[in-house]
Amino acid sequence: xxxxxxxxxxxxxxxxxxxxxxxxxxxxxxxxxxxxxxxxxxxxxxxxxxxxxxxxxxxxxxxxxxxxxxxxxxxxxxxxxxxxxxxxxxxxxxxxxxxxxxxxxxxxxxxxxxxxxxxxxxxxxxxxxxxxxxxxxxxxxxxxxxxxxxxxxxxxxxxxxxxxxxxxxxxxxxxxxxxxxxxxxxxxxxxxxxxxxxxxxxxxxxxxxxxxxxxxxxxxxxxxxxxxxxxxxxxxxxxxxxxxxxxxxxxxxxxxxxxxxxxxxxxxxxxxxxxxxxxxxxxxxxxxxxxxxxxxxxxxxxxxxxxxxxxxxxxxxxxxxxxxxxxxxxxxxxxxxxxxxxxxxxxxxxxxxxxxxxxxxxxxxxx
Numbered sequence: 001x002x003x004x005x006x007x008x009x010x011x012x013x014x015x016x017x018x019x020x021x022x023x024x025x026x027x028x029x030x031x032x033x034x035x036x037x038x039x040x041x042x043x044x045x046x047x048x049x050x051x052x053x054x055x056x057x058x059x060x061x062x063x064x065x066x067x068x069x070x071x072x073x074x075x076x077x078x079x080x081x082x083x084x085x086x087x088x089x090x091x092x093x094x095x096x097x098x099x100x101x102x103x104x105x106x107x108x109x110x111x112x113x114x115x116x117x118x119x120x121x122x123x124x125x126x127x128x129x130x131x132x133x134x135x136x137x138x139x140x141x142x143x144x145x146x147x148x149x150x151x152x153x154x155x156x157x158x159x160x161x162x163x164x165x166x167x168x169x170x171x172x173x174x175x176x177x178x179x180x181x182x183x184x185x186x187x188x189x190x191x192x193x194x195x196x197x198x199x200x201x202x203x204x205x206x207x208x209x210x211x212x213x214x215x216x217x218x219x220x221x222x223x224x225x226x227x228x229x230x231x232x233x234x235x236x237x238x239x240x241x242x243x244x245x246x247x248x249x250x251x252x253x254x255x256x257x258x259x260x261x262x263x264x265x266x267x268x269x270x271x272x273x274x275x276x277x278x279x280x281x282x283x284x285x286x287x288x289x290x291x292x293x294x295x296x297x298x299x300x301x302x303x304x305x306x307x308x309x310x311x312x313x314x315x316x317x318x319x320x321x322x323x324x325x326x327x328x329x330x331x332x333x334x335x336x337x338x339x340x341x342x343x344x345x346x347x348x349x350x351x352x353x354x355x356x357x358x359x360x361x362x363x364x365x366x367x
Contacts, residue, residue, distance in 0.1 A: 066101035073105020091153030100130035155235035227294030232349030241282030299345030300358025305338030
């Protein structure tokens with residue numbers, strides 16, 4: 001690590017250690033993850049280090065679909081356009097806008113159909129990058145760090161749910177524990193500690209094997225809040241994940257929690273704090289149930305590949321030169337992003353309709 005990276009990680013570790021001590025020596029992993037990612041000025045998403053990019057030489061840690069190909073935003077715009085018409089609204093809300101690439105693609109494609117584009121982002125450093133990149137659209141742009149009490153329009157969120165803190169549950173010899181974090185003075189670092197809990201996964205896990213998994217109280221609470229505030233509109237959330245039958249499969253006994261740094265993946269979120277992303281796959285069944293319980297309708301649920309093909313990807317590929325075509329094809333390839341990434345569509349305050357992105361390959365029945 002560079003001196004500046006060591007300093008950032010050291011200061012953040014000291015702050016988190018103090019929070020753990022103030023909490024009695026133990027915090028649940030969701031609290032630890034929130035501090036590691038969002039502590040003001042120090043957490044991974046709150047500091048100035050680069051995060052998004054296609055190559056590690058840029059100092060980036062991972063790449064998202066809008067950076068892989070501008071076709072992603074142009075195709076998503078077809079669904080957003082339909083949703084704006086169906087809901088009779090003129091505002092787009094984007095959560096976690098990253099570099100601003102998706103906003104640039106949506107605004108450039110939708111044109112006058114969007115009168116206001118609001119970015120909800122907790123990162124001040126990313127907001128500055130977004131303002132610079134999106135300067136041509138400044139008249140339509142607004143930023144917020146929290147949801148208003150009431151809102152209308154179309155919500156988009158690409159790789160937002162996976163960055164929301166999760167609780168870790170560990171079954172050992174048939175007993176369930178919540179996995180938390182302590183400071184190990186002898187080792188001079190953070191360590192795991194499991195405590196008995198009444199919390200359970202939403203499904204009974206078959207078999208006697210030890211089993212580590214996640215539950216997603218914060219992600220589901222976010223969707224419920226969105227449903228309560230969105231009086232008329234739709235939402236399209238794109239992320240990697242599964243329905244709960246696959247998420248809590250007996251063979252998935254190590255969970256899905258991973259870290260990303262310099263385009264490499266590791267499984268130790270207790271090290272290099274503030275210098276790498278911490279993420280878990282999404283349980284889309286839980287998201288759908290939370291939305292429905294809060295009054296939203298599910299428009300559809302499918303793979304990213306099916307969604308983008310429904311929105312016109314194959315026609316766009318035919319018109320592209322070879323290089324851009326190869327990059328755009330990654331968005332639908334099964335071994336790239338096409339199968340692991342899913343899209344869920346939700347609506348509120350309007351009659352559900354057969355949304356464009358789900359006309360073929362809808363998997364709602366598998367949630």
